[in-house]
Amino acid sequence: MPQQVRGVVARAKGEPVSLETVVVPDPGPGEAVVRVQACGVCHTDLHYREGGINDDFPFLLGHEAAGVVEEVGEGVTEVAPGDFVILNWRAVCGRCRACRRGRPWYCFDTANARQRMTLLDGTELAPALGIGAFADKTLVAAGQCTKVDPTVSPAVAGLLGCGVMAGLGAALNTGAVGRGDSVAVIGCGGVGGAAVMGSRLAGAARVIAVDVDDRKLESARRLGATHTVNSRQQDAVEAVRELTGGFGADVVIEAVGRPETYEQAFYARDLAGTVVLVGVPTPEMRLELPLLDVFGRGGALKSSWYGDCLPSRDFPMLVDLHLQGRLDLGAFVSETVPLDAVEEAFARMQRGEVLRSVVQF
The missing domain is CATH 3.90.180.10 (Medium-chain alcohol dehydrogenases, catalytic domain)
Structure with missing residues (x-):
């Protein structure tokens, strides 16, 4: 009843x-x-x-x-x-x-x-x-x-x-972060922090955490970030480029969901790099980018729904990794x-x- x-x-x-x-x-x-x-x-x-x-x-x-x-x-x-x-x-x-x-x-x-x-x-x-x-x-x-x-x-x-899977999946599934890659994560709350952790799990050599809050940047370091950037204090795009030999990151994960941070992600990636949007925008937000830059920079612009996860595949695997002490x-x-x-x-x-x-x- x-x-x-x-x-x-x-x-x-x-x-x-x-x-x-x-x-x-x-x-x-x-x-x-x-x-x-x-x-x-x-x-x-x-x-x-x-x-x-x-x-x-x-x-x-x-x-x-x-x-x-x-x-x-x-x-x-x-x-x-x-x-x-x-x-x-x-x-x-x-x-x-x-x-x-x-x-x-x-x-x-x-x-x-x-x-x-x-x-x-x-x-x-x-x-x-x-x-x-x-x-x-x-x-x-x-x-x-x-x-x-x-x-x-x-x-x-x-x-x-939800949130941790979204971030892990943005790195592991949508962004397909690989061994030796450089990754920047913009926005380091729960989802962004999970993207940091997922990038390190995937074998990224350099994981750059970007946020306006030093507390979140410190959390990102504990979760595996190799470098942090406070974008209130320095230009995020220039900082990411400086930390990647002047080129930009192979994968940039935007975990905020705002036009201005998406634009940062777009220009902070290397040529032919990948941008992953996992932050959730609101209905009224609009994005404007020069179409020539979209064409000329190549690569991929992706959205990540739920970390593109398959629960029956990913949940048991990630739980097992956690119980093994690896996640x-x-x-x-x-x-x-x-x-x-x-x-x-x-x-x-x-x-x-x-x-x-x-x-x-």
Whole structure:
């Protein structure tokens, strides 16, 4: 029968979130109910609260989560009650043109639960990224559950559900950073920090972290940056070029999502280099570049959706690397907080005081 749980809800644009009673229906065909154990506080949740994604209020926030499958609906075979899973927002369909061409990380028809969770009065909630995991339990499509080694800490595992995977994947998958490459990462919050870590994991010889906040630059050093640039104090493009023999970096990862930082990324790369945009812009932003420069500099300009990850492939691999001591995912967890402290965690995130706050249940 339907269950009543606590959940963090954004009722209107810009208003503080509230802790409310959420009704979670029994799972239908292809669905699963997951008992959430940990959920990261991500900038995307704040974008939802601020109306930066869409205006489908009220939202049930939270999406960067791990937990245990409690119930499954008819026809579900990929997970079973008791499985420890990371939730993902790319449940591939296996049928669309991208999947049929062997590129499921670009799936154009990803699945969410068909039913909606509601408030007590029946008001339907829009779950953030189809997940809604700032709640004791949530209803998702079964394909949004990726089984991983249950010995990993939920607070660490959940981060792969969004921001850390986005940054790691921007380097490993989209940017295809290789051994000996030079990489610049512009914006060193959680996503940019993960791009730094992913670049070092891939064997980059030089990883240059660029930010306006010395605290984030220090975090980037701990995550593997070989050089740091405070772009309030020096020109980022000239600094990256100086650190790469005057040429620019082989791969530049833009983890801010603003026109001015994208322009920096464009000119900080070497000829025939690659720019990867993983920072999320807002709808009104516009970019202007000389078309001759786009042509003349060659290379590739890419966008990275979710780090171009395939959860069934990447989540278990990255968890295993972490458990082997080769990928310190725990370095991203700045603090753990209770469910009723999400609004305060948003404020600390906006002030740049944390890499990730994690709600622990």
